[in-house]
Amino acid sequence: MEVKDALAALAGLAQETRLAVFRLLVERGPEGMPAGAIAEALGLANATLSFHLKELTHADLLSVRQAGRFIYYRANYRTMNALVAYLTENCCRGNTCDIACAPGPEPRRKAS
Amino acid sequence: MEVKDALAALAGLAQETRLAVFRLLVERGPEGMPAGAIAEALGLANATLSFHLKELTHADLLSVRQAGRFIYYRANYRTMNALVAYLTENCCRGNTCDIACAPGPEPRRKAS
DNA sequence: TCCATGGTTCTATAATAGTAGAAACGAAGC
DNA sequence: GCTTCGTTTCTACTATTATAGAACCATGGA
Numbered sequence: 671m672e673v674k675d676a677l678a679a680l681a682g683l684a685q686e687t688r689l690a691v692f693r694l695l696v697e698r699g700p701e702g703m704p705a706g707a708i709a710e711a712l713g714l715a716n717a718t719l720s721f722h723l724k725e726l727t728h729a730d731l732l733s734v735r736q737a738g739r740f741i742y743y744r745a746n747y748r749t750m751n752a753l754v755a756y757l758t759e760n761c762c763r764g765n766t767c768d769i770a771c772a773p774g775p776e777p778r779r780k781a782s
Numbered sequence: 783m784e785v786k787d788a789l790a791a792l793a794g795l796a797q798e799t800r801l802a803v804f805r806l807l808v809e810r811g812p813e814g815m816p817a818g819a820i821a822e823a824l825g826l827a828n829a830t831l832s833f834h835l836k837e838l839t840h841a842d843l844l845s846v847r848q849a850g851r852f853i854y855y856r857a858n859y860r861t862m863n864a865l866v867a868y869l870t871e872n873c874c875r876g877n878t879c880d881i882a883c884a885p886g887p888e889p890r891r892k893a894s
Numbered sequence: 895t896c897c898a899t900g901g902t903t904c905t906a907t908a909a910t911a912g913t914a915g916a917a918a919c920g921a922a923g924c
Numbered sequence: 925g926c927t928t929c930g931t932t933t934c935t936a937c938t939a940t941t942a943t944a945g946a947a948c949c950a951t952g953g954a
Contacts, residue, residue, distance in 0.1 A: 673801065676801070677796060677797075677798060677801060680792055680795050680796035680801070680914095681796040681797075683792050683796075683869075684789065684792035684793040684795075684796035685789075685793075685911085685912085686785075686789060687912080689785065689788070689789060689792070698937065703928075704931090705930075705931060705932090706929095706930060706931075709931095714913095714914095715913070715915080715932085716914085716931065716932080717914050717915075717916090717932080717933085717934095718912075718913055718914060718917075718930095719931095720932050720933080720935095721911095721912075721913080721914090721932095722912090723931095723932095724932085725911095735936050736921090738922070738930095739920085739921050739922065739928095739929065739931085739933065740930070740931090741930075741932095750869060753869070754866050754869055754870060757795075757862060757865070757866055758866060778904070781917050794918095797941085797942085799943095816900075816901090817900075817901060817902090818899095818900060818901075826943095826944095827943070827944050827945085828900085828901065828902080828943075828944085829901095829902080829904095829943075829945075830904085830943055830944060830946050830947090831901095832901065832902055832903080832941090833901095833902095833903095833941095833943080833944090835901095836902085839942095840944075846933085848951095850900095850951070850952070851899065851900050851901085851950075851951045851952065852900070852901090852951095853900075853901065853902095
């Protein structure tokens, strides 16, 4: 992940409405949700939601799938994990990770 | 970490200049850097840098220490790790993490 | 106390982002 | 073909953010 990709992802999530949309879709899981249902769930005007969906999609945080007249959005976990990895990599970049990062909580490991 | 804290941290990092400042300080490590040195390293006007340092500090991404006339800023790893944990927690929140998160890379574990 | 230096706040300006009504678009069914 | 429904684009307006010159505040040294 490049600086500009990280910036896009961060900017994507750094907004109340978009974070809410993203979290909703994360909860919903891989099947995703059509735009109208998202708008209703969060009480957003269609145009407003559409604006944010575009932002999130451009940041590659969402992926899109058309099913009939419905357009389903779902969270792109890959990008979010890449962002987390990018930040973590930045944090520790090779040297004295124990000293520098010790105060923080340990990152979670995927349940296996 | 609450939604508003995550939002503050994300907004803090979601800006080119601030991300550059933060990464510079992350590299520099626990001793930090005085404001003037940061401004010089990144070619920023003092007032501009000061604005961003305040933003980052308010988001608790930086901590401050005064030494004589110099004011040292250093990255607050704790907050960054909390943000990562928040996003990860969001990602997996309890259910079907293997399916949902599998495509992404595995989060790094602290070197022990 | 006076000066030089390191930083911040004040102020104004320019640029960007968020919101949402209204119009337009495209797919599905008649 | 026409109509309906889900969604996006157009448009305009408002609010927020980024930038930096200039004035200001603190600290340390002569």
